[in-house]
Amino acid sequence: MLRNTLLAVLLLCYPVLAYFGLQHWSPRTMALVLLALALLRACAGRRQGWWPMAAAAALPALAGLVSDRALPLKLYPVMVNLVMLAVFGWSLLGRQSLVERMARLREPDLPPAGVRYTRRVTQAWCLFFVVNGTLAALTACFASDRVWALYNGGIAYVLIGAMFGGEWLLRRRVMARSDHA
Structure with missing residues (x-):
C-alpha cells in the first residue's frame, strides 16, 4: 500500500521532478528514471489495472532513452x-x-x-x-x-x-x- 502510494505520488510529481532533473542530467538519464517508475508502477499495480498508466509513462521514456531528447519526456x-x-x-x-x-x-x-x-x-x-x-x-x-x-x-x-x-x-x-x- 505504501509502495503504491509513493509510486503514485512520484508519478504525479513527475513534471517537477523532470524539470529539476533535466537541469542536472541528460534526457537519457531522466528517461531511465521514468522508465523505472513505469515498470515499478506496472508491477505494483498489475492486479488493479494500472498497466495503461504504466504504458503511458513507458512510451515517452523509451522514446527519450533512444533519442536522448527532452521532448518525449515532456x-x-x-x-x-x-x-x-x-x-x-x-x-x-x-x-x-x-x-x-x-x-x-x-x-x-x-x-x-x-x-x-x-x-x-x-x-x-x-x-x-x-x-x-x-x-x-x-x-x-x-x-x-x-x-x-x-x-x-x-x-x-x-x-x-x-x-x-x-x-x-x-x-x-x-x-x-x-x-x-
Whole structure:
C-alpha cells in the first residue's frame, strides 16, 4: 500500500521532478528514471489495472532513452490525458459510464435522472482531458521547460481539483432540486 502510494505520488510529481532533473542530467538519464517508475508502477499495480498508466509513462521514456531528447519526456502528461480520455470515453460506449459505475457504489438504485447526469459528467471529463491534453502538448512543444513544469506539475492539478469541486457543487444543487421535485 505504501509502495503504491509513493509510486503514485512520484508519478504525479513527475513534471517537477523532470524539470529539476533535466537541469542536472541528460534526457537519457531522466528517461531511465521514468522508465523505472513505469515498470515499478506496472508491477505494483498489475492486479488493479494500472498497466495503461504504466504504458503511458513507458512510451515517452523509451522514446527519450533512444533519442536522448527532452521532448518525449515532456509528453508524459499528454499520454496520461490520452489514457484517461480513452478510459472515460470508452465507458460512454457501454451501458454504464465510468462516473455512473462510481456513483452506483454509493447509490446502487440510481434513478434515471442520475444516470443522465453521470453520463453528462463523464462527457465533461472527456472534454476536460481533451483540453488539458492539448495544453500539455502545447506546453511540451512550444513553451519553456519552466512553463511546461508549472502547467503540468501545478496548474493542471488545480484545474482537476476545480473540476472535481465544481462537479461536487453542481451535484449538490441537482440533488437538492430533484429532492424538491
